[in-house]
Amino acid sequence: MDQRDETRLRLISGEFANSVSEALSGWLVGIAVDRSVQGGVDPSGEVHERIVAVVRQLVADLEPRVRQAISADVDQPTGSPLAVLRDGIGPLNGLLSEIGAAPPRRDRVAVEIFPEDTYELGPAAFSDIDPSLQEAGITWGAARAHVHLQRRDGRGASPVESATVSDKPTFETVLTAVVDVEGWMTDDQARQLHDQASLLKSGEKMVEVGSFRGRSIIVVALAADEQVEVIAIDPHGGGDRGPQEISPDQARGDEDHAVFTANLSEAGVFDRVRHIRKLSSSALGDVGGDVALLYIDGAHRFGPARSDIVDWGNRVRPEGTMLIHDSFSSIGVTMALLTTTFGGGRWRYMGRNQSMAEYRRAELGPLDRVRNLLRQTLQLPWFLRNVTIKVLLTLRLKPLTRLLGHAGSDWPY
Ligand SMILES: C[S@@+](CC[C@H](N)C(=O)[O-])C[C@H]1O[C@@H](n2cnc3c(N)ncnc32)[C@H](O)[C@@H]1O
Numbered sequence: 001m002d003q004r005d006e007t008r009l010r011l012i013s014g015e016f017a018n019s020v021s022e023a024l025s026g027w028l029v030g031i032a033v034d035r036s037v038q039g040g041v042d043p044s045g046e047v048h049e050r051i052v053a054v055v056r057q058l059v060a061d062l063e064p065r066v067r068q069a070i071s072a073d074v075d076q077p078t079g080s081p082l083a084v085l086r087d088g089i090g091p092l093n094g095l096l097s098e099i100g101a102a103p104p105r106r107d108r109v110a111v112e113i114f115p116e117d118t119y120e121l122g123p124a125a126f127s128d129i130d131p132s133l134q135e136a137g138i139t140w141g142a143a144r145a146h147v148h149l150q151r152r153d154g155r156g157a158s159p160v161e162s163a164t165v166s167d168k169p170t171f172e173t174v175l176t177a178v179v180d181v182e183g184w185m186t187d188d189q190a191r192q193l194h195d196q197a198s199l200l201k202s203g204e205k206m207v208e209v210g211s212f213r214g215r216s217i218i219v220v221a222l223a224a225d226e227q228v229e230v231i232a233i234d235p236h237g238g239g240d241r242g243p244q245e246i247s248p249d250q251a252r253g254d255e256d257h258a259v260f261t262a263n264l265s266e267a268g269v270f271d272r273v274r275h276i277r278k279l280s281s282s283a284l285g286d287v288g289g290d291v292a293l294l295y296i297d298g299a300h301r302f303g304p305a306r307s308d309i310v311d312w313g314n315r316v317r318p319e320g321t322m323l324i325h326d327s328f329s330s331i332g333v334t335m336a337l338l339t340t341t342f343g344g345g346r347w348r349y350m351g352r353n354q355s356m357a358e359y360r361r362a363e364l365g366p367l368d369r370v371r372n373l374l375r376q377t378l379q380l381p382w383f384l385r386n387v388t389i390k391v392l393l394t395l396r397l398k399p400l401t402r403l404l405g406h407a408g409s410d411w412p413y
Helices: 003-038 045-071 081-088 090-098 108-113 133-155 171-177 187-198 215-223 250-266 302-315 331-338 366-377 380-394 398-402
Strands: 205-209 229-233 273-276 291-296 316-324 347-353 356-361
Touching: 003 045, 003 090, 003 133, 045 081, 045 090, 133 250, 171 187, 171 215, 187 215, 187 291, 187 316, 187 347, 187 356, 205 215, 205 302, 215 229, 215 250, 215 291, 291 302, 302 316, 302 331, 347 366, 380 398
Parallel strands: 205 229, 205 291, 229 273, 291 316
Antiparallel strands: 316 356, 347 356
């Protein structure tokens, strides 16, 4: 363990905590004023006084807790500072509601993850508090990850990063590490990915196509053996990003990239994951050798989804595994399956967890091919159900989706 790095981390944490503390009041007043205006309420006079009073109380409550989260020892994390802010911001939502500000229209994913945050006040990244905090947040996260790794090397064991086959964090611990990381992967799907990653052997390779803000790749990095190479491919260009977010948007992509980096650092896996910031079709030359586990969750349009299955699928070793998200749910991905895995004899369909389908690389004989085709064809009614739900949700006919057993306003995945 290098004492200079420990000291440097303390200094970085102290400075970062000071910068966040200084930005808190201005940020909270700013977003409250902003949401009042957007919600049709004049934020001057008495309203402004009420905002300032609530912010003063909030800062008194949150500032020490955020400081504590930033300065916590790397082996005793107290939870993410952003999560402290998101969890504590309720009184400001309450005030906005009391003064009659109309809440903004919310993204389905945001409603699912933060149902109480009616006015979208909670920060997703440090840059939401103040743009100047973005770089400092990344430096802080990277410094923590570095010290964490150093300590592990010095004493030979830390619960997360030195995970061996017999001493890995439990799935529950892994799930806690990604609880605040945005994404569209359900807990059951996370378990499936976790279990597949923990089967990988030293020296093997895992490739993910489409990493977004890091939810799934953090699960893999925490579950897999230290000697497994973990590779995330994502251009972070803001396009093909999530439901109905198809067109590229570089500002959105840069934000995803910053949050991805911070999330990996916070989970202590920044140094475990090799990120290739390219389209999957351009990254084939960046990864050598066989892949033992492939997770496809990138562009969901037919063309790129099919190329990922064919081109990246070709890299999977015999008996290796391919997981595909949004199978039998997205039209593009399902059409890509229909034209590849359905009739072809190279991928044995193992089953699915909601929309996460699992395939094993195999050479199927004629009878097996028929069975394989049949098993996948049997998933098509579920696909039709999902498409119907998406159409109903788009037409704002949410109550009708309940007849199909769908809860919430999120697209099925
Ligand atoms: C649904 S999100 C991935 C979610 C992630 N697997 C998780 O569970 O958190 C899709 C991601 O694919 C990325 N993407 C879009 N087109 C891509 C491509 N051609 N190659 C690789 N990634 C792509 C987007 O930038 C976006 O971050």
